[in-house]
Amino acid sequence: MxxxxxxxxxxxxxxxxxxxxxxxxxxxxxxxxxxxxxxxxxxxxxxxxxxxxxxxxxxxxxxxxxxxxxxxxxxxxxDLSRDLQGLKTSVIALNRDLRVLEEDLLFPANTRLSVFVSLDVGEFFQLEGVELKVDGETVTSYLYSEAEREALAKGGMHRLHLGNVSAGDHTVSAFFVGLGPNGREYKRGTTLDFTKNVGPKYIELSIVDSEARQQPEFGIREW
Structure with a gap:
C-alpha cells in the first residue's frame, strides 16, 4: 500500500x-x-x-x-437659465411688436392723436392727477404715484392719451390737480386749439417751475 x-x-x-x-x-x-x-x-x-x-x-x-x-x-x-432668458427676451420683443401692430390697426396715422405729460418742477408744485378733454369730452383721468412723479422729474414723459380724431379743427383741455406752494391744494387748467392734418398729431402737456413768479406754469404745445 x-x-x-x-x-x-x-x-x-x-x-x-x-x-x-x-x-x-x-x-x-x-x-x-x-x-x-x-x-x-x-x-x-x-x-x-x-x-x-x-x-x-x-x-x-x-x-x-x-x-x-x-x-x-x-x-x-x-443652460436652462440662458434658454429661459432668451425665451423671455423673445416674448418681450413679440409683445412689443404686437402692441405696435395693434396701435397701427386701432389708431391709424391719419387719425392718431397722442398726448404726453412732462414735468420739470421742484418746490412749487407736486402733481397728483390730470384730467384730459378732447372737444369738450373727457377722454382720460390719471392719478400719479410718487415713483411716477420721480420718473417724470428725471426727464421722462408719460403718454396720457392715445386716440383718434378726424382731420380738421379740435380743442384739447387739460386740468391739473396737486399741491402748490406751501402745500396748498392747487388746480389749474389750460386749453389748446389745433388743426389735425394728414399724419399723427402729438401734443405735450408741460409743467415747469417759474422762479420769477414763485409758482408752477402749465402749458400745451404741438409737435
Missing amino acids: FEFTGFKVCAPFGSGHIGRGVAVLSLALVMVCSAQAVAVESAGEGSEASASVRALEQIIETPMSIRESRRQAQQAVN
Whole structure:
C-alpha cells in the first residue's frame, strides 16, 4: 500500500511490474487533482483580490463622481437659465411688436392723436392727477404715484392719451390737480386749439417751475 497526502493506493495482489505501474498512475492522478485544487483556490483568491481592488477604486472615485455630477447639474441649470432668458427676451420683443401692430390697426396715422405729460418742477408744485378733454369730452383721468412723479422729474414723459380724431379743427383741455406752494391744494387748467392734418398729431402737456413768479406754469404745445 502507498499513501500520498491523504490518499491511499493499494497495489493488486502479486506486486510486480504491473503493480508498480498502477501505483505510478495513481500517484500521477493524485498530483493532477492536487494541482487543480490549488489552481481553483488560487483563482478564488485572485477573484476576491480583484473584487477588493475594484471596491477600493470605487470608494476612491466616489468624491470625483459627486463633483462631476454636481458640475453637470449646474451646467444644465445654467443652460436652462440662458434658454429661459432668451425665451423671455423673445416674448418681450413679440409683445412689443404686437402692441405696435395693434396701435397701427386701432389708431391709424391719419387719425392718431397722442398726448404726453412732462414735468420739470421742484418746490412749487407736486402733481397728483390730470384730467384730459378732447372737444369738450373727457377722454382720460390719471392719478400719479410718487415713483411716477420721480420718473417724470428725471426727464421722462408719460403718454396720457392715445386716440383718434378726424382731420380738421379740435380743442384739447387739460386740468391739473396737486399741491402748490406751501402745500396748498392747487388746480389749474389750460386749453389748446389745433388743426389735425394728414399724419399723427402729438401734443405735450408741460409743467415747469417759474422762479420769477414763485409758482408752477402749465402749458400745451404741438409737435
